Every structure is written in structure tokens, then in C-alpha cells.
Amino acid sequence: MSLFSVTLPLSAETVADYHRTGAWGDRTIYRIVRDHADNRPDAAALTDNYRTLSWRDLVDAVDAFAADLRMRGAIRGSSIFVGAPNRMETVIALLAASRDGLVCCPSPHRNHTVAEIADMCDRAACNFYIHHPGHGSDAEADEILGLISGLASLEHVYRLRPQHEAPFAGCLDETAPAVEPAGDPDLVTYLAFTSGSTGKPKGVMQSDNSQLVAARGITAAWGFGEHTVTCSLSPFSHNLGCGTLWTSFVCGGEFVIHDWPRTESTLDRLEAANVDYLVGVPTHAMDLLEELNSRGIEKYERLASFRVSAAACPEHVAGGLYDIGIPVQKGYGMTETNGHQHGLPGDTRPQVTGTSGVCCPDYELGVFDPDDPDRRLATGESGLVGGKGGSLMLGYFNDAPATEACLNADGWFLTGDLGRIDEDGYLTLTGRRKELIVRGGHNINPNLLEDLALRHPAIDLAAAIPVPDERLGERACLAVMFERGQRLSAAEILRHLADEGLSRYDMPEFWLPYDDIPVMPNGKLDKQEIIRRVGDGSLKPEPVS
Numbered sequence: 001m002s003l004f005s006v007t008l009p010l011s012a013e014t015v016a017d018y019h020r021t022g023a024w025g026d027r028t029i030y031r032i033v034r035d036h037a038d039n040r041p042d043a044a045a046l047t048d049n050y051r052t053l054s055w056r057d058l059v060d061a062v063d064a065f066a067a068d069l070r071m072r073g074a075i076r077g078s079s080i081f082v083g084a085p086n087r088m089e090t091v092i093a094l095l096a097a098s099r100d101g102l103v104c105c106p107s108p109h110r111n112h113t114v115a116e117i118a119d120m121c122d123r124a125a126c127n128f129y130i131h132h133p134g135h136g137s138d139a140e141a142d143e144i145l146g147l148i149s150g151l152a153s154l155e156h157v158y159r160l161r162p163q164h165e166a167p168f169a170g171c172l173d174e175t176a177p178a179v180e181p182a183g184d185p186d187l188v189t190y191l192a193f194t195s196g197s198t199g200k201p202k203g204v205m206q207s208d209n210s211q212l213v214a215a216r217g218i219t220a221a222w223g224f225g226e227h228t229v230t231c232s233l234s235p236f237s238h239n240l241g242c243g244t245l246w247t248s249f250v251c252g253g254e255f256v257i258h259d260w261p262r263t264e265s266t267l268d269r270l271e272a273a274n275v276d277y278l279v280g281v282p283t284h285a286m287d288l289l290e291e292l293n294s295r296g297i298e299k300y301e302r303l304a305s306f307r308v309s310a311a312a313c314p315e316h317v318a319g320g321l322y323d324i325g326i327p328v329q330k331g332y333g334m335t336e337t338n339g340h341q342h343g344l345p346g347d348t349r350p351q352v353t354g355t356s357g358v359c360c361p362d363y364e365l366g367v368f369d370p371d372d373p374d375r376r377l378a379t380g381e382s383g384l385v386g387g388k389g390g391s392l393m394l395g396y397f398n399d400a401p402a403t404e405a406c407l408n409a410d411g412w413f414l415t416g417d418l419g420r421i422d423e424d425g426y427l428t429l430t431g432r433r434k435e436l437i438v439r440g441g442h443n444i445n446p447n448l449l450e451d452l453a454l455r456h457p458a459i460d461l462a463a464a465i466p467v468p469d470e471r472l473g474e475r476a477c478l479a480v481m482f483e484r485g486q487r488l489s490a491a492e493i494l495r496h497l498a499d500e501g502l503s504r505y506d507m508p509e510f511w512l513p514y515d516d517i518p519v520m521p522n523g524k525l526d527k528q529e530i531i532r533r534v535g536d537g538s539l540k541p542e543p544v545s
Contacts, residue, residue: 010394015186018209018362018390021362021390022362023209023213023361023362023363023389023390024185024186024209024210024212024213024390025185025209025212026185027185028098028099028181028183028184028185028189028208029094029095029098029185029189029208029211029212029246029249030062030095030096030098030099030181030183031181031183031185032249032250033045033055033058033059033062033095033249034059034181036055036249036252037054037055037056037058037059040055040226040252041054041055041056042054042055042056043055043226043252043254044254045057045058045254045255046058046088046091046254046255046257047254047255047256047257047273048086048087048088048163048256048257048259049163049257049259049260050163050164051166052254053088058091058092058095061088061092061167061168062092062095062096062099063099063178064168064172064174064176065092065093065096065168065172066096066099066100066179066181067172067176067177067178067179068171068172068173068176069096069100069102069128070100070176070179071173071176071177072128072155072156073127073155073156074100074102074127074128074155076100076101076102076182076187077101077102077103077188078102078103078127078128078155079102079103079104079105079124079125079126079127079128079153079191080093080096080097080102080103080104080105080126080127080128080129080130081105081107081108081117081120081121081124081126081128081129081130082104082105082106082108082130082236082237083108083117083129083130083131083132083135083136083144084108084130084131084132084135084160085110085132085135085235085259086235086236086241086257086258086259087132087160087163087167087257087259088167088257089130089158089160089167089168090106090130090236091236091245091255091257092167092168093106093130094106094190094236094242094245097189097190098183098185098189098208099181099182099183100179100181100182100183101182101183101184101187101189102189103124103188103189103190103191103205104189104190104191105120105124105126105190105191105192105193105203106192106236106237106242107120107191107192107193107237108120108135108136108237109235109237109238110135110136110137110235110237111137111519111520112136112137113136113137113138114136114138114139114143114144114147115147116136117135117136117144117147118144118147118148120193120201120203121148121151121154122148122151123203123397123398124191124203124397124398125151125153126148126151126153126154127153127154127155127156128154128155128156128157128158129144129145129148129154129156129157129158130157130158130160131144131145131157131158131159131160132160133159133160145157158171159171163259183208185207185208185209185212186207186208186209187207188205188206188207188394189206189207189208190205190206190207190208190211190242191203191204191205191206191397192204192206192239192242192335194335194336202396202397202399202402203396203397203398203399204239204335204336204393204396204397205393205394205395205396205397206338206393206394207394209390210338210390210391210392210393210394211242211243211246211338211391212246212250213338213340213360213361213362213363213389213390213391214243214246214247214333214338214339214340214342214360214363214391215243215246215247215249215250216250216360216361216362217340217342217360217361217362217363218247218307218329218339218342218360219247219250219251220361221342221344221345221360222277222304222305222329222342222345223345224247224250224251224253224277224304225251225252225253226251226252226253227253228248228251228253228254228276228277228304229253229254229255229256229273229274229275229276229277230244230247230248230251230253230254230255230256230275230277230278230279231244231255231256231257231258231270231273231275231277231278231279232244232245232258232278232279232280233258233266233278233279233280233281233284234258234279234280234281234284235258239333239334239335239338239339240279240280240281240309240339241279243333243338243339244279244307247277248277253277256273256275265291266284266287266288266291267288267291267292267295270302271302275303276302276303276304276305277303277304277305277307278303278305278306278307279306279307279309279331280306280307280308280309281308281309282308282313282314282317283519284308285306285308285313285317285318285321286317288306288321289317289320289321289324292324297324298324299324299325300324300325300326301325301326303326303327304327305327305328305329305345306321306326306327306328306329307329307330307331307339307342308321308328308329308330308331309330309331309332309333309339313330314450314451314454314455315353315354315451316353316454316455317454318330318352318353319349319352319353321352322349322352322353323349327345328343328347328352329342329343329357330342330343330347330352330355330356330357331343331356331357332356332357332427332429333391334415335393336392336393336406336413336415337363337387337391337392337393337413337415338391340359340360340363340365340387340391341356341357341358341359341360341365341427342357342358342360343355343356343357343358344357344358351426354428355422355426355427355428356419356426356427356428356429357426357427358424358425358426358427359387359425359427360391362389362390362391363387363388363389363390363391363392364387364388364389365385365386365387365421365427366385366386366387366388366412366421367381367382367383367384367385367386367419367420367421368383368384368385368386368408368412368414369383369384370383370384370418373386373408373412373414374408374409374410379421379422379423380420380421380422380423381420382418382419382420382430383418383419383420384414384415384416384417384418385414385415385417385418385419385427385429386408386412386413386414386415387412387413387415388410388411388412388413392413393413417429417431418430418431418436429447430445430447431445431446431447431448435447435527437464437465437466437474437475437476438466438473438474439469439472439473439474439475439476444464444476444505444506445506446463446464446465446476446527447464448502448506449462449464449476449478449497449502449506449508450462450463450464450478452496452497452500452501452502453478453480453493453496453497455496455500456488456493456496457483457486458482458483458486458487458488459480459481459482459483459486459488459493460481460482460483461480461481461517461519461525462478462479462480462481462525463478463479463517463525463527463530464476464477464478464479464508465477465479465527465530465531465534466531467509467510467534467541475508475509475510476506476507476508476509476510477508477509477510477511477512477534477541478493478508478510478511478512479511479512479514479517479530479541480493480511480512480513480514481514481515481516481517482513490511490542490544491544493511493544494507494508494544508544509543509544510541510542510543510544511541511542511544512530512534512539512540512541512542513542514530514539517530518530
């Protein structure tokens, strides 16, 4: 049984237009990988902590898994859920979906509870589950199997052995007959659940073609090729990790899986693997800078590019990377739009620290009036950021109303982010429309508050949240987590914010010293969880003067 239609959710006219303009092509992601295997069979394609697969090895592994799936009843539209940390099996499952028109969901993250993972499987009618024991924030072993065992849709569970064994060791029937690829780059092959920072996570549907738009754009802009060794510090359970994988496949270089323990040096690992294209979120950038600084390294020029994406990157972090000699590729995108925004080689320091780069070909950004989202604003005006084109999702799974609600009258996807686009096409983000703290009619930008707070060396993480107020509607509260062994008073924080130029009208009126600010799987601070805890009284903001 499959809930995924084999009919493309987009109109025939839209699909034809994408193909006519070249935004979409005729090759699946699997076909791209297979072409590399035909042309360079012995070149390195995929590396983890234990082994390297050549392009031919990778294709053989995908073909074997696809044959096993077909023997166990997989049909076009069948869904595969991956409940595992970063492993080669996730890559193989994603490529098998591309190969045969299946739908792969790698969203279950180690930070998700077992119940949350089971809910994803239930909502999208999981047909095949790839199980790594103990995966999930509250998991110890196989608890997830008990929760999904009653699903009418479930056909088979692949129980993974320890990672040092070969991918899918002991899981596949070697007698399964080979089958010819049956994929179509226009159909849904990838399902990703949003972070859920505003309500219940939604399932975002993408095709091979919609995912390849950004991968091609980044590859072309930065001149990546067969020589490029890529590593994503973001996991495959986040869209950024998968998007980086597609970029590596497009350029034909080696992809290094981030599967080493947190206690090990990232810098040593990257250098041992000869990584020259690195991708991560601002937290990863902060950690890398800290490691470089701790070693007294003043210039680091081994990387061809470091894409910092998924969350607003504080100016001092992007500037720190730039100053140490790392070419920064500021990124922007969403699960719904893929990573369409990227910086360019040779960007100036102000462009690196203050913007999120330019839009890739075959996708377009616009800025719209927040009070009238159908009215497009002129270049340089600030407003609601929208986008349309080949990189846009095919829709939310089983939720047409939510899909329609995020589009304006002309079909532009409204991101909820506020920003402006300059004459050179560079996007500057200024905040989230839904996150603005409105104090008596005055808009306070939480991103600015957080960015200025993070400039203090004693502050590790910061989150600006609204506190309800009967008279003014909302007041601003700054939650902070300090670096180990550091501490500041509220007065010292306010003095620091003033020294950084924050207006007295934007100053927080509450603060919340917090030992463990929750972080979502995509690396963003989980403000909704902090707000929830404040609401139920388990956290109590302290007033400041």
C-alpha cells in the first residue's frame, strides 16, 4: 500500500515550462551517479569512518537494495523511512528511491523522540523502515519497532548491524533478481518533515529535479568538480545534509560522511580526508573558529568554500571565518525551497557578514508587502521574502490547505522571513515576520538582539523571545547560555548591548539565564520550546531595568 500518488502534484503546464527553460532535466539523481560509475568506476564516491566506496561500488549497493525492495513488494510511490544516524545506508536508500520512483524520508533525527518518529511513520504510511538500534532521543534499543509494528502499511524492517560491517550487511536477500531502473526525475522521491518550530511538522515533497536546481547552481558558481571533496556537518536527517550530498553528486567528487564522535577534532578529520568544501550551520562555524583559535592558527586557506546555512549566522562569526582566510559561502533556503541562495567567490567582507548571497539560476526571489503579500516591492525595499521556480517543493504531503496558504495569488511561496534584495541581487535577511516582538506597536527584531548578544565572548547561545504583557501586548526577553566558566549579570548584558549600538527602545525587559537552551535538529534554537516552558511556569524570566 502506498499513499504517494504516481501523478506529479504540479500542473502539466508548470512541468513543461520547467523542462522548456532547462530548469528541470531528464536524468534522475541515480542516473547521474550511474553515469559517474560508467565513466570513472574506480574513483572515490562515498567515504565514512570505515571504508570508501567507488562509484561502481555505490551503484552496485543501490542496485542490490533496490532489488531486495522490489522482491519485498515495493512499488512506485512506496515509502522508505530511515531511522539511523549518518550512515552509508541512508545514501543508498535515497538513491534507491531515485532509481525506482520510491519516496525516501530520512527525517527521523537523533533528537526526535521515539513517539515523534512513530508519528511521522504513521502520517506518511511507512512501507519500509531502516532501523539503527537506539536511534532517538529517548531510545535505548528497539522501542520504535514496537510502536510501528501495528501500522497496516509496514511491509518490512531492515535491522542494521554495527557500522563497521558492510552497508546492509545481513539485511538483503542475495537471490533477489535484478530489476531495471524505473525512476522519473519529476516525481516525488524525497519526503522531509519541517522542524516544527511553528506547529506540527509538515511533510515536504520534493522530486529529483526540484532538488537538483540548487545543487547545479552552487556547483557552477564555485567551480566544483571531480576534484572536490565535500563534507556536510549537518546530518542527512536535515535538508541541508541531503542538499550537500546532491551537490557532491552533481560535481562528481568524493563525499565524506560526518560520522565521527563529537569528542574528536573536526579540524583533524577534515584535513585527514582532504575536505575542501565544507557545509554546516552557524554552530559548526563557531566550533571550527574556536578550534582554529585554540591552536593559534591565524590563517587557514585549505578550504575552497565553507557554506554556512540553515540559520542566521552572526556577523562576527562570518567575519571571523573571512578574516582567517576561509571563503565563506553564506547560504539561505528552507526545506520547502532547498538551498537556493549562495554567496559567490570573491565576495567582500560586508557581503559575507551582512547578506545571504544571490539566488541560483532557475529560481527567483521577490520581496512583498507584509500587509499585502500580493504586492511586490521595489529593489532595496524591505518586506516579506518570497520565491518561485524549479527549486520549490511539490507541496506538503496530504495537506493541500497548508500548501495553498503559503502561496500568494501569483504562486510565490511566502517564506515568513523579512528581508531586502539590493541592486546586485544579494539578499539581506532582517528577521522573521512571525517572530517579531511587538511591544506597544514597536517592532523589535529578535535576530538583532541575538546577534548583538552573541558578540560578547562570555555568551555561547542567545534567544530573544516575547513575554506576554496585558498593556503592551509583548515585551522582549533575552535567554542566554554562557560559555563554560563564564557568567554575566543582567546589567553587564544591557551595558554590552548598549555599547554595540542597540536602541534603548529595543532593549530586553526580561532575561533568562539558561543552562541548556534547546536546539532543534536543524541547528536552530528551539524558541517555541523555551516559550512553552515559560508559559507552563517551569522557566521564570527575571525582570531587568
